[in-house]
Amino acid sequence: MSDPRGVQIALPSWVDEVVDWNRPYPDARDKVRLVIGLARENVLRDTGGPFGAAVFERDTGRLVSVGTNSVTRLQSSTLHAEIVALLLAQRRLESYTLRMPGRPEDEIATSCDPCAMCLGAVLGSGVRRLVAAASRDDAARIGFEEGPVFPESFRYLEERGIEVVRGILREEAREVFDLYRERGGEIYNG
């Protein structure tokens, strides 16, 4: 067995080919289009599940970090797209919370409603808004286990000041799920 003392988490090498780091992503559809593109590319490159996420400055639309589902690539059940994006955003800002004095508000966009783990991670991250595309049911339809997320889970976030916007470009995100299924993609937690 290899040394269990350290884990290195990095993005797939193709990310810079498909992400424009310099343009702004001003509205929710721009942001979601980027993360669905990441999900699609993750499927086409065989680097993980059909999910992408990104952290943005909410108002300027400036991109802070991206994440791709890395469960199979990095052999870690916890490395969903949202977790990877949050790890990289906080590393970039050198802060365990995105709510820092003087920092503009941030949001996370994800190509699918967050699973139980990622919903909890969003709450703790300091983002002010969550924007999602596909639904839990869409992910379940191809076999993914989304965990104990209930309507009151989203309300819990909203009551703590996190705006929740779901269903943006849902059909485009579902098409990536279909693509994953057609290609025989692994259902790693079914």
Next chain:
Amino acid sequence: MSDPRGVQIALPSWVDEVVDWNRPYPDARDKVRLVIGLARENVLRDTGGPFGAAVFERDTGRLVSVGTNSVTRLQSSTLHAEIVALLLAQRRLESYTLRMPGRPEDEIATSCDPCAMCLGAVLGSGVRRLVAAASRDDAARIGFEEGPVFPESFRYLEERGIEVVRGILREEAREVFDLYRERGGEIYNG
């Protein structure tokens, strides 16, 4: 800002001074005593919040990995003790699930009921049992936000074949919370 492309996750250097990797931890109290010890040491060494976790082979009690709360040390809101322990266990076994053909069943012990993120992570990890010490209310009492975890969240895990055992050595775990508060430990998600 530093390069956002990679994050290295490793344990604090003191871990090998306090963890005996060679002895077995046969019963739930042995396992919980180890993770409370990790939580206490994490407080005393100023390396993070008052939480520890570990993955064990369930029946032999063989230690697979340990995790310490690393939110402040590694500046990542997602690096709770359970997440770190699961990342390291799966890295050690080179598998994104602990449910592998021919592998004995594994369990995770944690010094506190898992927050919403960690509860979801436990579900996806492949462990067969969750053993916890302090309660959500104990953590909330010193100011920690545990997120949307409901009684049905634990039932959801049980219905999917994960045994849940809570309240083992609860008082000892609470004493570590008190120690953290007395030392002015940071409430990073309050």
